[in-house]
Amino acid sequence: MGECVIIYGKSGTGKSRSLKNFGEDEIFLVNTINKRLPFPKKFKYTITGTDMATIIKGLKTMPCKTAVIDDFGYQQTVRFMEQHGKGDQFKMYNDIADQAFNLIQIIKSLPDDIIVYLIMHEESNDMGDVKLKTIGKLLDQKVCLEGMVTVCLRAMKQGTERYFFRTQSDGYDISKSPENMFELEIENDLAMVDKTIRAYWEL
Numbered sequence: 237m238g239e240c241v242i243i244y245g246k247s248g249t250g251k252s253r254s255l256k257n258f259g260e261d262e263i264f265l266v267n268t269i270n271k272r273l274p275f276p277k278k279f280k281y282t283i284t285g286t287d288m289a290t291i292i293k294g295l296k297t298m299p300c301k302t303a304v305i306d307d308f309g310y311q312q313t314v315r316f317m318e319q320h321g322k323g324d325q326f327k328m329y330n331d332i333a334d335q336a337f338n339l340i341q342i343i344k345s346l347p348d349d350i351i352v353y354l355i356m357h358e359e360s361n362d363m364g365d366v367k368l369k370t371i372g373k374l375l376d377q378k379v380c381l382e383g384m385v386t387v388c389l390r391a392m393k394q395g396t397e398r399y400f401f402r403t404q405s406d407g408y409d410i411s412k413s414p415e416n417m418f419e420l421e422i423e424n425d426l427a428m429v430d431k432t433i434r435a436y437w438e439l
Contacts (some may be wrong), residue, residue, distance in 0.1 A: 264283075301350055349434075389402065
């Protein structure tokens with residue numbers, strides 16, 4: 237069973253930055269909106285775009301054991317922007333939700349030593365509760381993407397220099413990880429996170 241991990245946070249909290257310590261041939265990167273990385277490195281195995289069939293084919297044939305979809309939220313946003321106001325809107329929202337749900341199911345069907353990181357933005361309500369930024373109520377109310385994964389880390393920033401991941405919920409967000417896998421706050425380093433998860437579950 238492949239493992240899906242969600243990394244979420246506000247814009248500017250270092251989600252993409254967390255990739256910088258991976259070697260250039262260590263990850264398969266899906267750059268959904270062809271955005272420049274915030275560091276001077278190019279990963280050898282990279283595709284751009286939001287076509288789900290292409291993404292899934294890449295995950296099934298990639299030459300490495302770790303993949304990152306940055307930003308998975310934009311895979312949904314692009315579908316919405318292309319289709320809203322055209323045709324059957326109810327079907328559009330259903331299709332967006334189906335694609336997100338099915339992707340996680342496909343990730344779980346991959347070999348045991350595969351980890352796929354979904355990077356997403358967050359949003360909060362008037363009560364201060366933090367959730368994933370998604371398109372449509374179906375994903376929020378019926379699917380609940382974070383409920384389909386075991387590890388969900390929140391990218392956060394303190395001051396102008398400290399970037400970190402929160403690994404457990406503060407009661408208002410959706411952060412979570414298995415007992416004793418991580419400290420409460422850890423360095424914003426996805427390569428380190430990847431090694432820790434693999435060691436914990438002996439992948």
